[in-house]
Every structure is written in C-alpha cells, then in structure tokens.
Amino acid sequence: MYHAIQKKHFTFNTCWEILRQSCKWDEFQSKKSTQHADPCSNPPSEYEVSQSNQNNAVHEQPSNTSTRPIGTKAAKEKLKNQTTHDSRFDEMAANQSKIVEVLSTISTRTIQRDEQKAIDREQKAAERRRRAEDREEQLKLLSMMNEREQQNEDYKIMLMDMTILNPMQMAYYEDLQRQILFRTTNRLPSKVPYLWVSSIGLII
Template sequence: MVEDARKWTLKQYKETTNERTIKSLIHRWSVIQKATNKFCAKLAQVEGLNQSGMTEQDKFEKAKIMYQSLEKCSFQFEHCWHLLKDQPKWIWRATKDVTPRRKTMSPSLTPTSTPCSAATEDSVFDLETENVIENEVAELDRPMGRKAEKGKRKAQGKHAEENFQLRKMKYTLLEESRAQEKEFYRLKAEKMEYDKEKEEKKLRQEDERLRLEAEKVELAKKESDQRIMMMDVSVMPEMQRLYFQQLQREIMMRRSNARDLD
C-alpha cells in the first residue's frame, strides 16, 4: 500500500543517517510522491493512445522517455512505482474525486482502464503531511508503559550499582597496590641496610683476622729473634758464628729503628 512506500522511504533514510528529522523524511516522501504521480500521468497518456503491438514494458519505457523530456531528468523512483502501482490504496486514491475536466475525457482514459488513468499532476493524492508527522512522532515518542519504565529504572539502578561496585573494587585494588608498593620499598630498604651491616661486619672480621694474623706473625718473629739473640755464638764454628752474629746485628738495628719511629 501507499504506507509501504512511505515506510520504505523512512526506513532507507533512518538506516543511512541518524540525524534526519521527521520533517526532512516527510519532505523526501513528498518528492518521491510528486515524481511518481507525474510518471503515472505520463504512463496514463501512453495507455490512452491504445497503440497496437505495444507491451506493458514498451509502454513503461515510453512513459519514462516522456517523463525525462518533460522534467529534464530521468525517473529515479522506479522501485517506488513498483511498490505502489498494484496497491489498492493507491488505486483508490488515484481514481477517486476525479475532476470534471477529467470526466469529459475520452473513454480510453477512464479510471477503469488503469490505476494511473486519473493520476495526473493535478490529481496527486495528498499524504496529509501534518497527520503523517503526528503519526510518526507518536510512533517514535510513544510513552513507555509502567512495566517497561519500572524495568528500565531497575536496569539503570542495577547498572549504577555495578558501576559503584566496580569503582569501589578499583579503589580497593589501588589502595592494596599502593600498600604493596610501600611494603616493597620498606623491605628493600631493610635489605639494603642489612646487606650494608653484613658487609661492614665482614670487613671488620677480615680486619680482625688480618690483625690477629699480623700479631701472630709478629709474635713468631719475636720468638725467632729471641732465640737468635739467646744463642751463644762463641762455641760455634766460624762460618756459623759469623752468620748468627749478622742476624743479631740486624735484629738490634730493626728494634732500634722501631723505637725511633715510636
């Protein structure tokens, strides 16, 4: 029916853009309506000629040529015409309220010959644009039922609660992350302090070991020097006596130098 073509127009433009208003869609439908009715008038003229040997397709093509000659452009709404031509409401609107001028025309152009026989440019059916706009607005802005509104509020409340829980969880995780990071740096500082103390203790132990080792060496050297100094070289052979006398002189010289340094 006529509404099918109108709804097709609305559907096409609703699918192509979300920014078109009802008014712009109605304007678009009026353009399609006007062009389709003009084409219908040309097709009625072709059918009124009753030319023999012409098929329906031939008549259709000739009407398209006549339309292009008159309008200086091709007929662009063939798909709309195919939706409208066999619809009862289109035929009823096209054939009702025929003007007296059309009633005086030859029988070949009577309304019973074709759905387009009375659909001239002057007899274009009116869509009653204001009513269509009101109907479309009513369809688009239909009040929501109580149950649907309650369900919507419930869904919104659930969504808000979920968002709150997510934000709360995010905040908790953030706080835990900060606490873990703080604990990590605290443990890291403690480990560094422990490693430092351990290294210092190790150095102190090494120093103590070296000191004890040095004392041990010094003690052993003193004992050796003491044994050498206590030797009676007078009873020794000459070579041995000379050797130990030299050692005794070196010991005495070393001790003398040590006292001078002190």
C-alpha cells in the same frame, strides 16, 4: 474505496483510526493516488471522491508524533536495570580502586624489600671487611709477638756462657749465633731455634 469494493458502507471506524496512522496505509494510499492519476483508469465514484477528500484532509493535519508513555511496570523495570547498572559500575570502580591500592602496596613493599636487601648486603660487606681487618690486625700482632719472642731467644743465645758447655753443645750454640748474626744482618725471616734447644734438654 470500501463501498466500491464491498458494495456497503464502512463501519469499522475504530480500526480506521488505527490504520490511518500506519506507514503501510500511507504507502497503499500513495499507490492508489498514482492509479487515480492514470487517465486510463475509470473515474472515481462520488463516495470515493468524498472519502479521498476526507483522507487528504486527515493527512494534511499534523500527525501525532508523540510516543506513548511507558507503563508503570516498564518504568520500574527500567529503573531497576539502571540501578543494577549503576551498582555494577560502582562495584567495578570500587574493585578497580582496590586493585590499584593493592598494586601500590605491593610496589611499595617491593621497593622497601629491595632497599632492605641493599642495606643487608652493605652490612654484610662491611662485616666481612671488618673481619678481614681484624684478622689482619691479629696476624700483625701475632707476628710482632713471635718476632719479640724470637728476639728474646736470640738475645739469650748470644749472651750464653760457653765455658759451661761441652764441645758438642758449644759447637751447636756457635752455629746458632752465626745464624742469628746472618739473619739480623740480612733481615731474613725469624726462626725459632730455641725449640731445638728445648728438645735436647738444654737450659737457657
């Protein structure tokens, strides 16, 4: 084909060795084969037939499909990229592990803090109940002391010698004795009449 077009022999064998394995050459060769099959086209020359036979023989041979090995620099770069990728993956995994550990620690501390708060609330509630019970006990004790003191005062008033009192004092103590009898009979709250007695300077 080159001889038919250029009218001289082909001398670029090195280029041909590269070109014959190119996909573009295969497409061009397919088109040329179709044109040669056309009965209206001119018959090929002897050189063209020879070249076509050589090309067919070349194409019939199995092509070298093995890929070209990468160079040393490319291999180092690939290894570097792979190492960097692995390092980043390991770093991400370590960070994720740390995050999980931190979240677990926070969760544990939160649970412990909530439990401690519940214990503190229970202790405060128990302390309030204890104080309320203590106040109630103190009130009961104070009431008993007041009642006992009132009984002692009532007992002294009831046993008082009226013969040594003047009419006004006698009338006052008689009224107190009636109140004591009424209160004792009807179980009314105790009063403290001895304060009145002390205020007028009487000796019991």
